[in-house]
Amino acid sequence: MGRWEPNPRGRLAKAAIELFTTQGFDQTTGAQIAARAGMHERSFFRLFPDKREVFFHALETAQREAVAAIADAPEGTAPIDAAAAALEQRCAIIQQHPGAALIRHGLIEANVELRERDLSKHAELATGMAEALRERGTPEPTARLAADTAMAVFRIAFDRWIGDPEHQDLPTLFRDGLSELASILAHRRGPSG
Amino acid sequence: MGRWEPNPRGRLAKAAIELFTTQGFDQTTGAQIAARAGMHERSFFRLFPDKREVFFHALETAQREAVAAIADAPEGTAPIDAAAAALEQRCAIIQQHPGAALIRHGLIEANVELRERDLSKHAELATGMAEALRERGTPEPTARLAADTAMAVFRIAFDRWIGDPEHQDLPTLFRDGLSELASILAHRRGPSG
DNA sequence: TAGCTGATAGCAGTGACTGCTATCACGACT
DNA sequence: AGTCGTGATAGCAGTCACTGCTATCAGCTA
Incomplete structure (x- = not known):
């Protein structure tokens, strides 16, 4: 699911900002961001070098x-x-x-x-x-x-x-x-x- | 061993710089720094908030x-x-x-x-x-x-x-x-x- | 000798991040 | 339609920075 959908980095960034805003940065895990964008944690860390970087997309x-x-x-x-x-x-x-x-x-x-x-x-x-x-x-x-x-x-x-x-x-x-x-x-x- | 010896932060900083210089920063673990200064990893992270900070002591x-x-x-x-x-x-x-x-x-x-x-x-x-x-x-x-x-x-x-x-x-x-x-x-x- | 205090050891756990491998979608070629 | 190559993804296993908790120790005081 979610495989091959367009703009994966943009989707991850959107999901990340939403989670950071509601839960805070520390309380949000890479797996949560990935799940919200419909993908796997491993994919998140391939598209962004670390959790901070997605914030500055x-x-x-x-x-x-x-x-x-x-x-x-x-x-x-x-x-x-x-x-x-x-x-x-x-x-x-x-x-x-x-x-x-x-x-x-x-x-x-x-x-x-x-x-x-x-x-x-x-x-x-x-x-x-x-x-x-x-x-x-x-x-x-x-x-x-x-x-x-x-x-x-x-x-x-x-x-x-x-x-x-x-x-x-x-x-x-x-x-x-x-x-x-x-x-x-x-x-x-x-x-x- | 090493318990109660003076200037624990200074000793850790010295050990850290030596290890960083010879092995590099990434290849040096907190446990290694602590061991070289004669103490426990847990003590290292009590005296310095993180591994980067010891470098700037x-x-x-x-x-x-x-x-x-x-x-x-x-x-x-x-x-x-x-x-x-x-x-x-x-x-x-x-x-x-x-x-x-x-x-x-x-x-x-x-x-x-x-x-x-x-x-x-x-x-x-x-x-x-x-x-x-x-x-x-x-x-x-x-x-x-x-x-x-x-x-x-x-x-x-x-x-x-x-x-x-x-x-x-x-x-x-x-x-x-x-x-x-x-x-x-x-x-x-x-x-x- | 007993008790108090602050520093340390040691264990167990979380989560960021990585390497490796299997798997999948899609286009190119036949 | 079938096959194959390619790049992206899933999934597992592992390392290590860092933390909370508890037991323990050194040194001082009464």
């Missing part, structure tokens, strides 16, 4: 979009602007589903393993963005500095936004964060001291 | 030192300068033992679990630094922006340094990274576009 396309946004940025765009534009676009998408973001965030906050994997995913995204910048001709360490910084500002903006998603604008928080950071760095003691 | 003091450095910074120091000084001090300490840094880095690179925990530890350090800045009166989001940015620049500087530790100066790489980032942000399109 939707991020796969997001990562591709961000990298594509950088690759498609107009020629001559400054690295930091290309990276910022990619994440600002992501801000807008996230803001369209505040409820989903809240559930996701709640699960991540409640579980250390998910929090670690979340960090890892963001690091991966930053690495991908840096790579995309490098392919546009941005040299190191500029590429990584721009990508990692944009990512850090994004994380901070998101954490503030998720505290009150209905009354704040995520893209604005992100832009303001970048401006604030520019000001912070402009007023440092400087390389001479 | 030495970082505990480093974290305290960085936070203390921020707290002890001269009054009136800009947040980014306080954070940068704390990490620059850490750069100098790391550079004193390039061999140890190389071994550590090799193990982290070779193992996904360790890489994730490493990210987590750095995030923890950034959080601690932001907290220390806040206690000095730095408001949000400035505190987190300064701490996370300094941390990101530190990571990039470290990754470059570890590629050739004998012919590069880590504190210099870190300072140059900060300058470069300031320049990158100064030349962005700006908040108006």
Whole structure:
């Protein structure tokens, strides 16, 4: 039963999120997820390397979009602007589903393993963005500095936004964060001291 | 045997690093680490929450030192300068033992679990630094922006340094990274576009 | 000597994850 | 229609990280 039905990874991800949301991450076993999607535990672990990964299934396309946004940025765009534009676009998408973001965030906050994997995913995204910048001709360490910084500002903006998603604008928080950071760095003691 | 001997966590950490270095992280079991330190597997998992954590035992003091450095910074120091000084001090300490840094880095690179925990530890350090800045009166989001940015620049500087530790100066790489980032942000399109 | 306290040993269990093998669905070929 | 190759799935058995529980021990105190 359930054999050869389409989109097995998507079905598993859907089943997993449902179970995580209702029972919690720890209380959900790989076998339960597989059973809910109509397949065997062994198949689950073949399609996803581990139980954490299925939680971040939707991020796969997001990562591709961000990298594509950088690759498609107009020629001559400054690295930091290309990276910022990619994440600002992501801000807008996230803001369209505040409820989903809240559930996701709640699960991540409640579980250390998910929090670690979340960090890892963001690091991966930053690495991908840096790579995309490098392919546009941005040299190191500029590429990584721009990508990692944009990512850090994004994380901070998101954490503030998720505290009150209905009354704040995520893209604005992100832009303001970048401006604030520019000001912070402009007023440092400087390389001479 | 081995019961009541002093510094059980330190002994376990020493045994663990030795085994990780010779056999690899995956090939080393909790029972092996405990046995080498002269105790029972159960005691190992009471003293360390998991197998990854023992690898980062030495970082505990480093974290305290960085936070203390921020707290002890001269009054009136800009947040980014306080954070940068704390990490620059850490750069100098790391550079004193390039061999140890190389071994550590090799193990982290070779193992996904360790890489994730490493990210987590750095995030923890950034959080601690932001907290220390806040206690000095730095408001949000400035505190987190300064701490996370300094941390990101530190990571990039470290990754470059570890590629050739004998012919590069880590504190210099870190300072140059900060300058470069300031320049990158100064030349962005700006908040108006 | 007896009793208290905190740390350790030891057992038994859960669940994530893996290697191996048998089996199945589907298309290609005859 | 029958056969065969291919890739995906089921199912079993095993390892190991990690946990709860209980018995036991070292050292201190009365």
